[in-house]
Amino acid sequence: MSFGGTNSPIRTPVTTPPRCPLPESERTGGPQRRPDVPVTSVTSAGSVHPMGLVSGLRSQSNAALGVLAILAATACWSSGGVLAKNADLPGIVVAFWRLVIVAIVFGVIALVLRKPITLLMVRRSLLGGLLFGVNLAVWFEALRHATVGIATVTAALTPVLGLLIGRGFLGERITALALGCALGAIAGVVLFVVPGFAASGTKPLGLGLAFAAIGIWVCYLFVTKKAREGVGTIEYLFCMAAVAAISLFPLLALSDHGIAPPTKGVGWLVALAIIPGCLGHGLLAWAQPHVPLSTSGILLQGEPVGAALAGAIFLGEVIGPIQGVGLLVAFVALAVLTRASATRTDEAEPATA
Incomplete structure (x- = not known):
């Protein structure tokens, strides 16, 4: 929730005298906060409390560490x-x-x-x-x-199959974007699998x-x-x-x-x-509470890419130019599909107090 930004209008304080002659900090339960900082980060003098800055930096640090944890x-x-x-x-x-x-x-x-x-x-x-x-x-x-690459990249079609099953059994609507991403992912997998099928001994x-x-x-x-x-x-x-x-x-x-x-x-x-x-x-x-669902979903789509590269590095599996293009197409299509699905999920969830 936003407390207001630099363009927020400044409210004029009410000049009506209070009913009791208590200090303002006692009447309001604490000092008046600035609209652009959390309550816990303002001192009685109106300055930003170091603990507020620490809390904000800690939140940003956890988000960055969450991304690194998902990549790991x-x-x-x-x-x-x-x-x-x-x-x-x-x-x-x-x-x-x-x-x-x-x-x-x-x-x-x-x-x-x-x-x-x-x-x-x-x-x-x-x-x-x-x-x-x-x-x-x-x-x-x-x-x-x-090969590790062919088996893993083929398995990357899981979101596409889930999309079709959701449409057939749960009545979920397939948007034009989702359909385009699904077709793109299938095309990418075909480009990766077909050229290397015979050559790899699969x-x-x-x-x-x-x-x-x-x-x-x-x-x-x-x-x-x-x-x-x-x-x-x-x-x-x-x-x-x-x-x-x-x-x-x-x-x-x-x-x-x-x-x-x-x-x-x-x-x-x-x-x-x-x-x-x-x-x-x-x-x-550990990372899920600190990273948005759409971000984590996109990062996790890097698994087939990483698996294919690991197979090439440690097992000597060959990735040709066409396969590289197919891998990139599949990754981009699945990343967009994952982000769109996560966005719809977030919008469908009711707001909680």
Whole structure:
């Protein structure tokens, strides 16, 4: 809320004598404030209090740190494909043990911070945890049959699929801007995937699994849209990881690998759990209160770009000129779509007192 700016009119003080001869500071509960500074930042002499300046600088500092935290979270998630690829294990194995490690970490944090886990929290996490676990297993398996860049950039179409599902099942209106952004994102992904499909050794199975992961992830987002109401971040992440791991256990037991812990790629698995699984989500959870939704959404669209670059740097995956153009087109289209969606969400929310 604005208290007025430099162009605000100056009100003439009322000259009617008060009914009681008390000092003005006692009658009004404090000194009269200037319209361009917060109440807590004005002293009895009318000057700006240092604490007010500190508060304003602290707010600006938190906003800047929030942006840096989201960029760091994006970098953490961008590393996931490279870490999973280096683990060189079946997708179900990577997903299960990643979830186990994440559940242990957030379980310990919840215990130390004395955050109780209730039965209601677990019930709210059941369907979402099942979908989350299956999504991870399918996604990590896709990485075994496709490059990190192709699998990740394909998965960037999640907002587009969410737009179509929202129109078909929720009756949400698709604006001309949203439609244009969706078409632009699809065109960008096609420009990135098609030229590198044959040259990179990507198999149709890998591309199909990447698209399947998109569908499962969108279902997860719709299912958990209201599941987090009244549930803290630490508790939610613990329940989600624990339920997802339990959901994958039967599939792991039936797999060729079995339930025995892996003997290779353990370091990559731990890094995969800690960096994207714990650190990435923790940074985002801290940053969200300090950064506007539209800003955070745009910054997070940098994940496929970062993942493609990480694949090129650490795995030697080739990004040709046409693919670079496609990556840029997809990023811009998804960023505009994300900002437009966030703006509509902010406008739809009722004002609170």
